[in-house]
Amino acid sequence: TEKTMDKIVALCKGRGFVYPGSEIYGGLANTWDYGPLGVELKNNIKQAWRKKFVQENKYNVGLDSAILMNPQTWVASGHIGGFSDPLMDCKECKTRHRADNLIEDFDGTNPAGWSNEQMMNYIKEKEIPCPSCGKKNFTDIRQFNLMFKTFQGVTEDSKSELYLRPETAQGIFVNFANIQRTTRKKIPFGVAQVGKSFRNEITPGNFIFRVREFEQMELEFFCKPGTDLEWFDYWRSFCKNWLLSLHIKEENLRLRDHDPEELCFYSKATTDFEYLFPFGWGELWGVADRTDYDLNQHIKTSGKQLDYFDPETNERYVPYVIEPSLGVERLFLALLTEAYDEEEIAPGDVRTVMHFHPALAPFKAAVLPLSKKLSEKATEVYEMLAKHFPVDYDESGSIGKRYRRQDEIGTPFCITYDFDTLEKDNCVTIRDRDTMEQERVAISDLVAYLEKKIEF
Numbered sequence: 001t002e003k004t005m006d007k008i009v010a011l012c013k014g015r016g017f018v019y020p021g022s023e024i025y026g027g028l029a030n031t032w033d034y035g036p037l038g039v040e041l042k043n044n045i046k047q048a049w050r051k052k053f054v055q056e057n058k059y060n061v062g063l064d065s066a067i068l069m070n071p072q073t074w075v076a077s078g079h080i081g082g083f084s085d086p087l088m089d090c091k092e093c094k095t096r097h098r099a100d101n102l103i104e105d106f107d108g109t110n111p112a113g114w115s116n117e118q119m120m121n122y123i124k125e126k127e128i129p130c131p132s133c134g135k136k137n138f139t140d141i142r143q144f145n146l147m148f149k150t151f152q153g154v155t156e157d158s159k160s161e162l163y164l165r166p167e168t169a170q171g172i173f174v175n176f177a178n179i180q181r182t183t184r185k186k187i188p189f190g191v192a193q194v195g196k197s198f199r200n201e202i203t204p205g206n207f208i209f210r211v212r213e214f215e216q217m218e219l220e221f222f223c224k225p226g227t228d229l230e231w232f233d234y235w236r237s238f239c240k241n242w243l244l245s246l247h248i249k250e251e252n253l254r255l256r257d258h259d260p261e262e263l264c265f266y267s268k269a270t271t272d273f274e275y276l277f278p279f280g281w282g283e284l285w286g287v288a289d290r291t292d293y294d295l296n297q298h299i300k301t302s303g304k305q306l307d308y309f310d311p312e313t314n315e316r317y318v319p320y321v322i323e324p325s326l327g328v329e330r331l332f333l334a335l336l337t338e339a340y341d342e343e344e345i346a347p348g349d350v351r352t353v354m355h356f357h358p359a360l361a362p363f364k365a366a367v368l369p370l371s372k373k374l375s376e377k378a379t380e381v382y383e384m385l386a387k388h389f390p391v392d393y394d395e396s397g398s399i400g401k402r403y404r405r406q407d408e409i410g411t412p413f414c415i416t417y418d419f420d421t422l423e424k425d426n427c428v429t430i431r432d433r434d435t436m437e438q439e440r441v442a443i444s445d446l447v448a449y450l451e452k453k454i455e456f
């Protein structure tokens with residue numbers, strides 16, 4: 001099967017996973033709304049992350065911090081001043097480009113860590129052309145700040161200026177002391193948070209891959225300096241195994257370690273998890289050893305004590321931090337790509353099927369009465385199951401067509417209710433989405449049967 005973005009976008013729109021944002025007003029570029037199935041999938045992704053990173057993990061606890069933060073936060077984190085992209089406009093065709101991308105796309109040189117002047121000189125020296133018109137006439141680089149600015153209260157002056165957070169991480173750092181004190185956690189421990197982040201990206205696109213409003217699932221794991229590289233390896237493999245457990249195939253995943261010259265100045269080690277999206281390899285997850293940079297910055301800026309007293313050794317130190325940071329939408333797109341399949345199940349007969357892990361599938365099962373005469377009894381089965389998990393109910397069209405509709409949205413089990421159910425055995429037929437095999441199961445065993453199958 002060729003998995004193209006077009007097919008995936010069409011399925012998402014057609015079946016209610018993802019719609020273009022504000023569509024009746026002609027849309028708002030690069031915004032997306034998650035429909036009835038999309039919201040289930042998204043919540044299941046977040047739930048699967050929380051389960052393995054918080055609930056089942058003895059080191060980690062959760063947090064939900066505010067999107068709007070005291071602007072001093074962004075001074076400390078370096079987002080005010082830094083966190084901006086180097087932009088150039090083509091004077092001829094007026095298109096806008098990132099200087100670092102121009103260089104990298106031209107000859108593969110990675111200009112990470114270069115100054116704007118170095119980049120501009122390189123572009124002139126190598127006579128790098130505008131990718132849109134081929135001319136070589138650019139403006140100077142302007143730094144573009146990626147944070148969305150807004151105002152609090154009625155007066156729109158600089159004192160009331162606020163930013164929408166561009167990452168959830170800083171909400172964790174400013175609460176480090178609160179959490180340590182209230183949970184009485186000993187180092188090492190981690191704080192995990194899922195929430196919206198906003199970046200005024202200049203080159204959004206590829207459907208939901210790069211957007212301006214997105215959700216992150218971030219863990220900040222605090223450990224003793226000197227143990228950080230061990231923990232870095234630990235979380236790197238933990239994250240990889242988590243993706244594999246959600247049926248991401250190893251061959252579509254690549255762990256790219258940053259070279260020393262590519263590393264952020266505060267980072268000791270960074271690995272980008274890249275996934276083979278339909279448009280090529282793209283960053284899915286960043287795992288970084290951020291050292292004590294963030295906590296030290298907050299100590300300096302706030303004047304508060306954010307170090308840790310180790311009761312075993314009687315030492316005080318500022319912990320080092322390992323940060324795995326994952327975008328919900330990027331994983332959503334990776335899981336759609338991974339799940340998508342077109343299978344020829346008989347000569348000339350092709351079904352589209354989404355092979356989601358059952359724990360991620362929007363509906364866990366669909367109840368399908370074989371005849372409308374069985375509606376009432378089948379509805380009882382539906383109502384019984386709906387108390388435990390999301391299930392669909394469909395009584396329109398041939399059973400073959402109904403199977404196909406469920407395959408296309410990734411429902412792992414179809415439950416047919418027939419006349420034997422009613423008249424003979426009180427059993428239903430369960431069809432498995434992937435193998436298409438069928439088995440007969442007693443209605444009284446259904447909940448336990450499905451619960452076992454969707455376990456994660």
Ligand code: ATP
Pocket residue numbers: 199201208209210211212214216283284285286325326327328329330
């Ligand atoms: P990129 O290089 O793709 O812009 P980044 O290196 O800036 O990403 P991080 O700051 O490390 O990304 O953010 C952590 C994670 O958040 C990314 O791995 C990605 O999953 C997600 N993410 C970041 N920016 C966006 C965005 N604009 N849209 C969707 N997800 C994003």
